[in-house]
Amino acid sequence: MDLILLIDILGTIAFAISGVLMAMNKRLDPFGILIIAFVAAIGGGTLRDILINAPVVWMLNLTYVYVVFGTTILAVVFRKRLTYIKRSLFLFDTIGIAFYTIVGVEKGIAAGFPPLICIALGTINACFGGVIRDILCNEIPIIFRKEIYATACIVGGSAYFILLQTPLQSDFVVVISFVSVMIVRLLAIYFNLSLPSVYSKKEIE
Amino acid sequence: MDLILLIDILGTIAFAISGVLMAMNKRLDPFGILIIAFVAAIGGGTLRDILINAPVVWMLNLTYVYVVFGTTILAVVFRKRLTYIKRSLFLFDTIGIAFYTIVGVEKGIAAGFPPLICIALGTINACFGGVIRDILCNEIPIIFRKEIYATACIVGGSAYFILLQTPLQSDFVVVISFVSVMIVRLLAIYFNLSLPSVYSKKEIE
Amino acid sequence: MDLILLIDILGTIAFAISGVLMAMNKRLDPFGILIIAFVAAIGGGTLRDILINAPVVWMLNLTYVYVVFGTTILAVVFRKRLTYIKRSLFLFDTIGIAFYTIVGVEKGIAAGFPPLICIALGTINACFGGVIRDILCNEIPIIFRKEIYATACIVGGSAYFILLQTPLQSDFVVVISFVSVMIVRLLAIYFNLSLPSVYSKKEIE
Structure with missing residues (x-):
């Protein structure tokens, strides 16, 4: 219970800081900074x-x-120090999207939506603060x-529904899906991966 | 019934392709392409x-x-061929806005809103995917x-409520309103019409 | 009752004109002009x-x-005269944000939300037409x-909840909060105040 609250707060902090930095x-x-931090979070x-x-x-x-509120004030005051905690911030953000993906998927299931829509809700939950x-x-x-x-959120959301078909306990389903979002995200950053481009060389010029 | 489903799908395809092209x-x-296609549709x-x-x-x-989903994948793969079906696409789009206008108007009526609001709902239904x-x-x-x-949607929505005052059968009301959206849109394109400008020459310079 | 309706309409007019001018x-x-006027209002x-x-x-x-609708048509037709009523417009706008702040706060209270959220709702009510x-x-x-x-809306919303703790009658609470939004806004314009900048000189260059 307390662990879940901690993860939720870490994610909120990371998202709010992304808003402060953009603003x-x-x-x-x-x-304006406060509103963008809120919207991002x-x-x-x-x-x-x-x-x-x-x-x-x-x-x-x-x-x-x-x-x-607290994050915004601290982030503005200590904005020059934010580079020092860049790595922690990136980790919080990764934990955040993993957490919000699962929360979105589970809210979708609780509301009776089909799996594809639940995966979409998880992805929206994790990513659309940043979009707005x-x-x-x-x-x-x-x-x-x-x-x-x-894409990491979509992978994690899909993993959730695939694992539900197995005899795994629901706690394990949650943990493995959560971790799979994190792994995809971390690998993507580590190897500097993007989605394959759909444009030919000619089109990009 | 099947005709309605077909029209709905043709409209969705046209709107999704408009999203793919923009993205x-x-x-x-x-x-990003997938999300813009969804949002447009x-x-x-x-x-x-x-x-x-x-x-x-x-x-x-x-x-x-x-x-x-299917439209996006096909549109990306065959994007160079899209110019060949430009005319069909334009026709699908015109059928689409006519259809969604009527759907929006009828949902508004079913929910008990006054005619002006129903016309607004029809226009929003047809046009705001493109806005977002x-x-x-x-x-x-x-x-x-x-x-x-x-404007074509507003004309069609207004026609709907005017025709409701006549002794016409409801099926005819739907068909004539539907066709009137299409006619206004087709005429506007054919004669390259825009709304009259509200700006004086001086203001535009 | 009639005074409230008048204030509501003056605010709507001012907001719609802000939309017409921007569009x-x-x-x-x-x-487009009509839609932006609507959205602003x-x-x-x-x-x-x-x-x-x-x-x-x-x-x-x-x-x-x-x-x-009426405001938009008149504002477009008489757009060159709008500068003559600039001061009235500014006053209407100030009355408008004061009014919508209180309306938002009271709707939040009626829906059972905590004070902080009610203040946010008042601010959203007054300001987010302009944001969209x-x-x-x-x-x-x-x-x-x-x-x-x-900031004027936040001050007025906060005043509302502080005054609720006093033995003041609810009518006075409303009037004082309303006036406090107006005063903050008018002072800010008169003395050309902005929120203090959070940026150092170096950052701005």
Whole structure:
């Protein structure tokens, strides 16, 4: 229980910092920085809840609001030190997308949606905070352009449903799916992988 | 019944291809292309369902997901051939907006909204997938800038409610409204019509 | 009752005109101008209603639709005269954000949300029409970049909950909170205040 809360908070922190960095890069004012941090941290969950017609989680549980608030202030004040914890941040982010993928998948199952939609909900939960963050900052969302990020979530979500067909206990299903998101993401970064390009050389020139 | 399903699928295909083309134009990666295709195809219906607080259709009926998936793969592989079927695509798109306009209007009526709101829902259903597609690709939505597109939907939606006042059978009301969207759209393209400009020459310079 | 309706309409007019001006600045066509005016006027309330899972107000009460329609036509026709009423417009806008802040806060309270979320709902109600307007016009939202605008709403929303702890009558609580939004906004414009910058000189260069 406590471990789950810790993971949730670490993910929220990593996502909020990604928002702070993007907002400061665009030279937004303090209110703008705060909003982009919020959107990055809770946008994916908000879209998930609206799509499945459930109450929006951060409106009922203020933990997220406090965490984003505190993270934003600390990130702005210590922004020059953020490079020192770059690795930890990357790890938090990886833990975060793995966690939110599973949460999205399980909320989809609980609401009675078919597996394909649950995988989509997991991916939306993990990735669309970043999409809305980028849109508000007038950028084409980075996950549509490069890096294996959403793909890791899709792999993990698919693993979940494949493992459900096996006699594995549900706890193991969760842990293995969670870890598979992390492994795909970490391998992609380590080997600097992207999705194969669909463009011919001629088209790119 | 089968005719309605066919029209729905043709519209979905046309909208998905519009997304693929836009995404490839922006050099997005395969995941980005897929998401933009989805958003173009199902974004309008999603916004409609959220506004009327109904379950989101593509989350319950996987047909749309399969059609968009298959269309995206085929469109990417055969992208050089897409120019050969440009005319068919344009026709599918025109059939699509006519169909989705009527669907939106009828969902609005079923949910008890006044005619003006039902016409807005029909227009949103037909046009806002394209709006979200353009926003995600960092463009001002094309339907706000040129071409008579949304206007055709508004005309068709208005025709629906005018015809409801006549002794015409409801089937005829649907067919005539449907055809009127298509006619306005086809005439606009054939004669290269736009909405009259509200800007004076001086303002445009 | 009638005063409240008047304030609501003045706010809607001011917001719709902000949309018309932005859309004409981007040289949108008449349909685009109308949609941006609508979004600026009713976008904040729509997001508020979707977040609290309530029916969307403008879909049930056509007053807003008529007001935006009329305002848009008049604003386009008399656009050269708009500079003459710039001051009135600014006042309407200030009245508008004060009003929508209180409306958002009270809807949040009625739906049982905690104070912090109610203040957020008030701010969203007052400010996010402008955010969606800017996004659709491919700009980073102005309230994230400069001016004290959202901050006035946050101050007013906070005042509301602080005053609720006092023995003041609820009518006074509303009026004082309303006025405090206006005062913060008017002072900010009069003294040309912005939020303090979080960037060092070096970062800005």
